[in-house]
Amino acid sequence: MIGVVYLGSNPKTEERLRYIPGRLVQYTRNYKDAASACSTHVRNEHFIVFYEQGEQDADINAINYLKKKNKHIYIILLTKELTAENRSVYQKSGINDTLDCNASITELNKKIQFISDRENMLFDDQQPKYRMLRFKIPLWKRVFDVLFAIIALILTSPIFILTAIAIRLESKGPVIFKSKRVGANYTIFNFLKFRSMYQDAEERLKEVAKEAGNQYAEMSKKAEKTPMSMPDFGMGGNMMISDDTDMMIADDEVMLVGDDFVISETDYSKEKKEEIDNAFVKIENDPRVTKVGKFIRKFSIDELPQLFNILKGDMSVVGNRPLPLYEAEKLTIDTSIDRFMAPAGLTGLWQVEERGKGGMMSAEERKQLDIKYGQTYNFWLDMKILFRTFFAFVQKENV
Incomplete structure (x- = not known):
C-alpha cells in the first residue's frame, strides 16, 4: 500500500487529507521531516508526497533533498497556478505531477487511487529520474489488442479487398487516408481510414x-x-x-x-x-463524400484500417478517441492530462454512452468521460464497452 505524506502548513489542506478514506496521512512542516517520514525498511514501499508550493528557490532545494534521500516517492505540487517557465523549473527539480491547492477531498482521493493503481509502472527504477506521469500500456491490454487485431484482420480480409477495389473504381486517389492524431502521452501518429471523400x-x-x-x-x-x-x-x-x-x-x-x-x-x-x-x-448529402464513402461510413467499414494502428501500438481496441492536433492542443491543462493517460482507441466509453443518449452529448461530457476512462480503465470495463459497441455497430448517421 502506498503511504501518503503532506509537506506544508495549510490547515484547509490538512483537514481535507484527514477525510481521505482508508489512508493514514503523515503531516510534516519541513522537508527533512518529510524525507524521514518517507524512509522505509519495507521492501518496495512507496510514498506520495503532497508538497504545498512556497518560495521557488526554497522549494527546489527541498525537492532535490527529498529526491536524493528517497527514491520511491511521487511528488505532487499543490499550487494555484504556474507559468510555463516555473513549471519547467519544478519539473526539472523532480516534481512528478501538479494539483490545485484547493482540490476537493474527492479530487485528492482520485489522484491517490490513480497512482496506487499504477504503482508498478510509476515507481519503476529503470525510468528516467526526471519525468512526468506517463502512460504505459499494461501487458494484458497489449496482448488482447494484438490477438483481437490479428483475428479481426483475418475475418475482415474479404471486406478489405472489396472496399479497396470499390474505392479505386469510383474515384481517383489513395485507398487509405492518413491524418495526424494525438494519442496517449500526447504522442502524434498517422491515423488510418479508408478514403471516403473525393480528392477534390x-x-x-x-x-x-x-x-x-x-x-x-x-x-x-x-x-x-x-x-x-x-x-x-x-x-x-x-x-x-x-x-x-x-x-x-x-x-x-x-x-x-x-x-x-x-x-x-x-x-x-x-x-x-x-x-x-x-x-x-x-449534412447528409455532403458533396465531398463518395457513394462508396457513404456506405462504408454507415457501417463503420472506413475504420477497419485502424486495426493496423492497433498492431503497431499506436492505438488499443478500447480507449479514448485519438484527437486531431488542434483539439489536443486545447487539452494540455492539468485537469485534462488524465485523458491522455490511456491509449487511443478504436471504440471507447463516450462512444457507447453517446449512442445510448441518441447521439446527444456535449464536448465537455465527452471530455469528462475520456478522463474517467483514463482514471478507471480495467479489463472488465473494456469488455463491457466492447460488448456494447458490437450492438451499436451500425450507425444511424455519419460521424
Missing part, C-alpha cells in the same frame, strides 16, 4: 457553400427592402430594424434587434455564413 473534396465544398451564400445574399437584399421588419431567422425572436438605438454605430450600419439581443447586420451575416459553411461538414 474541399473544392466541391466551397462550390456548394458559395451557392448557398449567394442564396443567402439574395434573402438579405429582399429583407433590406422591408423597412420595419425582417423574417425570423431563429435567433431569439422576431427582428426589426432599429432607427432609435443609442448604441455608437456608423451612420450606414443597420442594427437588428431581437427579444434579448442587438446585433449589427454585418455581424449577423457573418454568423449566418459560418453556420452555412459549418453545416456542410455534417
